[in-house]
Amino acid sequence: MNMSGKMLLIAALLAGTAGPVAAKKEKEVPPAAQGSSAEPDNPYPSTYKPYPGRPTVIRNATIFDGEGGRIDGGVVFLNEGRIVAIGGPDTPIPADIAVFDGTGKYVTPGVIDIHSHLGVYASPGVDALSDGNEMTSPVTPHVWAEHSIWPQDPGFGRALANGGVTTLQILPGSGNLFGGRSVTVKNVPARTQQGMKFPGAPYGLKMACGENPKRVYGAKGREPSTRMGNMAVDRQTWIKAREYQKKRAAGKDQTRDLGMETLADVLEGKILVHNHCYRADEMANVIDMSKEFGYKITAFHHAVESYKIADLLRENGICSAMWGDWYGFKMEAYDGIKENVPLVQQAGACAIVHSDDQDGIQRLNQEAAKALGAGRRMGINISDEVAWTWLAINPAKAMGIADQTGSLKVGKMADVVLWNGNPFSTYTRPEKVWIDGALMYDSGNPKLRPVSDFELGQIGAGDVK
Amino acid sequence: MSMTRTVLAMLAIAISTSALAQSVAITGATLAIGDGSEPIRNGTVVITAGKVVAAGAGVAVPAGTKTIDAGGKWVTPGIVSGFSRVGLAEVPGVKETNDTRAARSPFSAAIDVAPAINPLANPIAISRTAGVTRAVVVPAAGNGIFAGQGAVIDLGADMTPITKARAFQYVEMGEEGKDDAGGSRAATVLTFRMMLREAQAFAKAPASYDGRSRDALLNRVDAEALVPVVTGAMPLMVHVESARDILTVLSLRQDFPALKLILAGATEGWMVAPQIVAAKVPVITAGLEDLPSSFEKLAATQSNVGRMVKAGVSVSMGLLTGDDALQLRAATQQAGNMVALTKVPGATGLSWGQALRTITSAPAEAMGLGDRFGSLKAGKAGDVVIWDGDPLEMTSAPVSVWIDGVQQPLENRQTKLRDRYASPSEGAMPKAYEW
Numbered sequence: 001m002n003m004s005g006k007m008l009l010i011a012a013l014l015a016g017t018a019g020p021v022a023a024k025k026e027k028e029v030p031p032a033a034q035g036s037s038a039e040p041d042n043p044y045p046s047t048y049k050p051y052p053g054r055p056t057v058i059r060n061a062t063i064f065d066g067e068g069g070r071i072d073g074g075v076v077f078l079n080e081g082r083i084v085a086i087g088g089p090d091t092p093i094p095a096d097i098a099v100f101d102g103t104g105k106y107v108t109p110g111v112i113d114i115h116s117h118l119g120v121y122a123s124p125g126v127d128a129l130s131d132g133n134e135m136t137s138p139v140t141p142h143v144w145a146e147h148s149i150w151p152q153d154p155g156f157g158r159a160l161a162n163g164g165v166t167t168l169q170i171l172p173g174s175g176n177l178f179g180g181r182s183v184t185v186k187n188v189p190a191r192t193q194q195g196m197k198f199p200g201a202p203y204g205l206k207m208a209c210g211e212n213p214k215r216v217y218g219a220k221g222r223e224p225s226t227r228m229g230n231m232a233v234d235r236q237t238w239i240k241a242r243e244y245q246k247k248r249a250a251g252k253d254q255t256r257d258l259g260m261e262t263l264a265d266v267l268e269g270k271i272l273v274h275n276h277c278y279r280a281d282e283m284a285n286v287i288d289m290s291k292e293f294g295y296k297i298t299a300f301h302h303a304v305e306s307y308k309i310a311d312l313l314r315e316n317g318i319c320s321a322m323w324g325d326w327y328g329f330k331m332e333a334y335d336g337i338k339e340n341v342p343l344v345q346q347a348g349a350c351a352i353v354h355s356d357d358q359d360g361i362q363r364l365n366q367e368a369a370k371a372l373g374a375g376r377r378m379g380i381n382i383s384d385e386v387a388w389t390w391l392a393i394n395p396a397k398a399m400g401i402a403d404q405t406g407s408l409k410v411g412k413m414a415d416v417v418l419w420n421g422n423p424f425s426t427y428t429r430p431e432k433v434w435i436d437g438a439l440m441y442d443s444g445n446p447k448l449r450p451v452s453d454f455e456l457g458q459i460g461a462g463d464v465k
Numbered sequence: 466m467s468m469t470r471t472v473l474a475m476l477a478i479a480i481s482t483s484a485l486a487q488s489v490a491i492t493g494a495t496l497a498i499g500d501g502s503e504p505i506r507n508g509t510v511v512i513t514a515g516k517v518v519a520a521g522a523g524v525a526v527p528a529g530t531k532t533i534d535a536g537g538k539w540v541t542p543g544i545v546s547g548f549s550r551v552g553l554a555e556v557p558g559v560k561e562t563n564d565t566r567a568a569r570s571p572f573s574a575a576i577d578v579a580p581a582i583n584p585l586a587n588p589i590a591i592s593r594t595a596g597v598t599r600a601v602v603v604p605a606a607g608n609g610i611f612a613g614q615g616a617v618i619d620l621g622a623d624m625t626p627i628t629k630a631r632a633f634q635y636v637e638m639g640e641e642g643k644d645d646a647g648g649s650r651a652a653t654v655l656t657f658r659m660m661l662r663e664a665q666a667f668a669k670a671p672a673s674y675d676g677r678s679r680d681a682l683l684n685r686v687d688a689e690a691l692v693p694v695v696t697g698a699m700p701l702m703v704h705v706e707s708a709r710d711i712l713t714v715l716s717l718r719q720d721f722p723a724l725k726l727i728l729a730g731a732t733e734g735w736m737v738a739p740q741i742v743a744a745k746v747p748v749i750t751a752g753l754e755d756l757p758s759s760f761e762k763l764a765a766t767q768s769n770v771g772r773m774v775k776a777g778v779s780v781s782m783g784l785l786t787g788d789d790a791l792q793l794r795a796a797t798q799q800a801g802n803m804v805a806l807t808k809v810p811g812a813t814g815l816s817w818g819q820a821l822r823t824i825t826s827a828p829a830e831a832m833g834l835g836d837r838f839g840s841l842k843a844g845k846a847g848d849v850v851i852w853d854g855d856p857l858e859m860t861s862a863p864v865s866v867w868i869d870g871v872q873q874p875l876e877n878r879q880t881k882l883r884d885r886y887a888s889p890s891e892g893a894m895p896k897a898y899e900w
Contacts, residue, residue: 123756154756162755162767211558307882310889324859327879328588328791330558337879347889358756359786366798366859373860377853378883420808426801426858429809444810455757459708459736460764464811465755 039256044146046197048186050436055079057093058418061102066109066392066407070385076107078414081437086408100432106423108388109408110166110187110415110433113361114274114321114395115301115354118156119149119170119193123358123454129153133173134180138217138224139237141205142258143180145172149193155358157450158465160187161441162362164417164430167198167406169399171206171301174276175216177224177234179206181262182274184399188435189450202400204298205266207234208276209286210332231285238293241267272298272400274321278332280308287316299398301354304336310347319350319398323360324367325374341368341390342375342382352398353390364391369424384424413437486515486870490526491533491851494540499825499840503818510540512847515870520841533865539856541821542841543598543848543868546793547749547828548729548783551600552582552589552618552626554790565790566605566612574660574694575686576613578604579630584623588791590877593620595794596856596863598848599628599838601749601783601828603702603729606637610645610656614690615702617832619848621868632832633700633727634691639710640761654713656682661721664691697723700833702749704729704785707761708736715744727831730785732762735769738776747831748778751785752799752823758786770803770823771813781828796824801857820857846870 056078063074063086077085077093085091093099120132131148134140149170159165165187172179182204185196209230218225224233241263247254248264265271273290277283277300290297299319300306304327306313306320313320322344327336344351353368355361372387396406405413414437421428433441442448446462455461489512496508498520509524510517519525526532555562564581582602583589592600599619606612612635618626637645638653646653660682667674667688676685683691693699701724703714711731718724726746728734732754734741741748752770757763773780782799784792800823806814815823829839838846847870854861866873885899892899 123758124760124762125758126760158755307886308889312889325792325794326788327591328556329788331556333558334556335882337883339883343883343886343889358758359753362753362755363798363802366802369859373854373858373862376860377862378887424860426798427805427808429805446811455763458757458763459733460757460766463764463766464768464809465766 044144044194046199047192047194048188048190048197048199050081051188051438051440053078053081053414053434053437053439055094055097056434056437056439057097057099058102058107059093059099060089061105061107061418062422063107063408064385064388065409066388067409068386068389070383074107076408076416078416078434078437081414083408083410083412083414083416086410100418102418104421105431106419106421106428107408108164108417108419108423109392109406110417110435111164111364111391112395112399112406113159113165113168113355113364114299114352114398115356116168116170116361117173117356118159118168118358118361119151119153120145120172122150122153123155133175135175135216138177138213138233140176140180140259141178141262143172144183145170145180145206146183146193146197148172149183149196151190151193151196152452152454154452154455155361156187156189157452158358159361160433161443161449161465162429163364164419164423164433165361165364166415166417166433166435167396167401168361169204169274171204171274174206174208174212177208177213177230178237178259178263179208181271182206184401186435188440189452198401200404203262203265203271204274204399205262205271206274206276209282210276210278211330212276227282231289234289235292237263238289242293266295267293269296272398274299274301276301278302278304280305283309284312287312287318299352302356304333304340306349307337307340307343310344310349313344314347314349317350319352319394320344321352321354321395321398323356324353324370338370338374339378339380341371342378342380345375345382345386345390346380350394350398351390352394354395365423365428366426369426372424384422387424486847487872488513488530489533489867489870490530491535491540491849492526493537494535494851495537496520496841497539497541497818497821498842499542499821500842501818501822501826503816504539506537508540510841510849512849512867512870515847517841517843517845517847517849519843533851535851538864539852539854539861541596541850541852541856542825542839542845543850543866544596544793544796544824545828545839546592546597546600546783546796547781547824547831548603548785548789549600549793550603550605550789551592551620551791551793552584552586552602553578555583555586555588557790566607568607570608571684572613573606573608573687574611574613574634574683575690576604577631578602578613579616579627582616582618582626584621584626587878588793589620589626590622591879592793593622593866593873594863594875594877594880596850596852596866597793597796598850598866598868599829600793601632601832603635603789606635606641606645610637610642610653611635611660611687611691612637614699617834619868621871622874628837629832629834631699632834633702634694635702635704637704638714639705639707639730640759641704650710650713657717658720661691661695664688664695668692668695695721695723697725700725700727702727702729706730706732706759708733708764710761711737712740715740715746718744729783732769733764734778735766735772736764738773738778741773742777747781747827748773749781749783749785749828749831752782753802754786767802767806768813771806771815774815774819775813779827779830780823781831782823783828797857798859800824801859804857817857
């Protein structure tokens with residue numbers, strides 16, 4: 001996608017008016033960047049191409065469309081990688097194509113995990129594969145998570161088969177204030193990370209507030225060692241970034257600086273800020289900082305105290321990416337409650353359920369169920385289909401890909417899960433998962449179970465997991 | 466909590482549990498006994514003097530007994546965590562509150578976690594609210610392969626948590642154990658053998674056991690603590706994950722035939738299930754491990770539990786993959802997912818009743834306490850939960866919990882935070898005045 005196309009996409013997303021998909025744009029050759037450097041604008045482009053699919057219909061299923069809609073006895077028609085029809089029992093479907101009976105089953109858009117470290121903290125969890133945190137400086141906006149991704153992490157396949165995850169954002173860790181660029185990938189096995197990269201998805205910037213940066217660098221006897229130190233280093237960095245961005249925008253000559261390029265892109269709204277932040281009071285400080293320097297926070301991640309400031313988050317249009325029930329493992333998680341997600345939803349703010357975990361990503365539907373049940377018990381009556389937005393359109397919006405995936409709307413990517421029951425039940429598992437219309441997992445077909453290079457030839461390779 | 470209820474809760478802490486145990490009959494329940502049998506409709510449970518008197522269909526309620534009509538709701542024994550560190554840490558990441566491990570202690574096997582367990586720790590109350598009534602509490606190894614003696618506790622709102630102190634000894638013999646032993650599995654096995662021989666030497670002649678000489682691997686108190694392990698008077702819980710390490714552990718009985726082994730972890734247990742069955746060794750495992758998260762777990766699959774149960778192993782589930790001081794409530798999720806596997810082609814899962822057993826009677830039996838709690842059979846502890854839905858569903862929660870026949874408070878600081886922030890905006894006064 002060229003620069004102007006990307007900017008248009010961002011503008012459309014910010015305005016909440018994402019139009020129909022510009023499917024062919026990413027095929028254009030990336031042009032050289034404007035301004036001070038001759039290197040290409042998009043030096044590590046996606047090489048992902050949808051795998052072959054065939055026209056497919058699922059009939060008579062309960063459908064959660066991912067935007068809060070529900071169709072009973074519904075029909076979904078996938079063709080050429082796209083959703084071409086969705087509706088009730090009377091939805092016309094062509095003859096002579098594969099039809100799956102969805103009786104007693106559920107269809108949803110593929111699960112989107114906005115917070116994953118698959119590939120950068122891969123299995124097996126040995127030091128040699130620990131590539132998520134460049135903890136040599138608190139300010140590392142120049143590192144890109146995609147350069148750490150090991151595509152052979154077996155976790156990707158588990159997230160597909162057990163979790164129905166079709167898209168995920170892979171982030172650097174939270175040891176640093178500015179952790180680096182995140183990347184969004186399709187959950188398809190590939191030889192290279194480029195083969196997984198979601199075409200045209202905007203990059204994210206991982207930031208972190210709170211205990212982690214101050215602990216990591218405080219232990220090294222350097223700044224930051226306090227929360228005020230966190231904020232001070234952040235602000236000093238934004239001051240530099242503003243200068244860099246101004247010069248760049250004015251076409252003035254300056255030495256390329258990878259970190260400053262990322263931050264300048266944030267200031268120009270091209271890169272989305274994903275800010276690890278637990279405590280309500282710290283989120284409020286970070287919101288003020290974003291206004292001080294004129295950038296937008298897209299989402300707070302691990303936001304265990306969002307429920308305390310759900311009104312503030314709504315007013316500022318910031319999403320909260322949250323766990324179902326994590327609490328108390330460290331001081332800033334002490335006030336975590338199961339009702340966090342439904343309280344954010346009830347306040348009219350954007351709620352997302354995320355994993356941050358190789359196991360949790362396999363059960364995001366169950367994490368959402370925990371929150372849903374807790375909410376209902378306190379009288380917040382959220383329907384199943386609305387709760388599914390936590391795993392679908394909400395993370396898609398926060399990742400800047402809502403015009404392409406995240407819900408079952410005509411023209412969108414055919415990222416679809418057929419569940420063998422209600423996906424909010426612990427007794428339910430994905431039966432089939434399509435990515436861009438290609439059947440990538442089928443519980444009934446042992447050959448449609450991805451086996452990574454790491455597992456091939458090992459005990460347990462190809463076993464049901 | 467109103468003032469009256471706060472006072473009552475404090476009284477409950479002050480008064481011994483038996484004094485508060487009520488006679489209660491729960492009728493009209495969708496009743497699961499916890500012994501592996503499937504739930505029945507319209508069941509009745511009768512508790513008197515802290516114990517289950519009867520449970521099942523067509524059970525008569527003694528005249529004058531307080532009766533609760535469950536109205537079809539689910540009733541189960543209290544959930545038992547087969548592996549936890551609850552009560553040993555308030556906030557695991559805050560070292561001042563964390564008593565799970567003593568890396569700078571000169572002691573190992575002699576360490577007894579019982580006096581460190583804080584019955585007022587918030588994770589105990591939070592777990593209780595989720596229907597967890599008992600837990601196996603495991604020390605973490607800090608000084609060598611032996612971690613010390615674990616306990617079995619109840620999660621009641623009182624100051625007497627201990628069901629059984631010094632219930633088992635814990636030892637690391639897998640990847641973590643090799644590190645504790647100096648760097649290799651060969652060193653682990655040798656260390657284990659030599660330490661147990663020293664314990665035997667201590668048992669033979671306590672007065673002449675030095676324990677201070679340069680050659681001694683164990684000081685006197687650690688040697689003494691391992692004596693009941695060698696004689697089989699105290700179970701030995703061994704943490705291993707790989708098929709290879711499991712067989713190594715089972716073979717230790719050639720030298721120490723009385724060892725009463727419990728396997729913890731056993732991610733690759735399914736590969737050697739016949740040998741585990743033949744050795745009559747119970748297993749406490751994580752249940753949902755399916756990644757080669759380490760090289761000792763290459764054959765990890767969620768079907769591990771189902772395959773082992775099918776082979777005849779007694780399997781319990783617990784928190785072997787982290788959050789062991791906090792997330793005891795994950796037990797019902799682990800069990801529910803075992804049921805899910807029965808619908809996945811090629812996978813091996815558990816029936817609902819079998820799944821419940823892995824988080825109720827099976828861990829009690831693994832601890833040798835199956836006669837005391839873990840199922841709703843006559844004579845067992847009155848640990849009973851009424852749920853607002855199927856207990857293995859994540860949308861469900863307890864509505865009433867009894868431990869030893871004492872009805873438990875179901876509030877905790879999380880429910881208080883929830884209520885304070887039901888609306889985020891502040892009223893006439895700051896939130897700090899809303900309590």
